[in-house]
Amino acid sequence: MHKNEIEEMEIVISKFLKFGVLLSAFVIFIGFAMFLLTGNSGYAGSTYPTEPIAILKGALAFKSYSIILTGLMILIATPVFRVGVSIIVFMKEKDFLYAKITSLVFVILIISFILGKVE
Structure with a gap:
């Protein structure tokens, strides 16, 4: 990979990271606004989803608490994606030590x- 290709890849990755953070903030804001307007988390009592699939199902059902958690999952996934893409970049550069690390x-x-568990 040439230096300008690496720089282009870094620019694309940085734009993705920025997009991920902005998307996360937007989703969290929507969920929080829904919660403030309705006063309802979408769940009865003190039961809340803790599994990613349950959270996504709740978000698709427009439950404010699940929408907020979906935004947080997006925020967490954004830098993890960056690590995954870095592996590909290091492999293309033939920098196998950094690819292994x-x-x-x-x-x-x-x-x-x-x-990981939520208790």
Whole structure:
């Protein structure tokens, strides 16, 4: 990969990161505004979704709490995507040491999401 190709890739990635943060903020704002206007989280009592699939189903059902959590999931996924793309960039550059290190970081991130629990 040439230097200008790498710079172009970095610009694309930085625009994606900015878009991810703005999208996340927008989704969270919509969910919060819905909550303020309705005074209702969309869930009875103190039950709330904790699994990503349940959160997405709640967001599709226009439940304000789930919409806020969807925005947070977008915010969390944005830099994880950056790590994943970095692996590809390092492989194209034939920089295998950094590709291995970044792959390890990516695997650790994925494992932490799988093992992580909300209590």
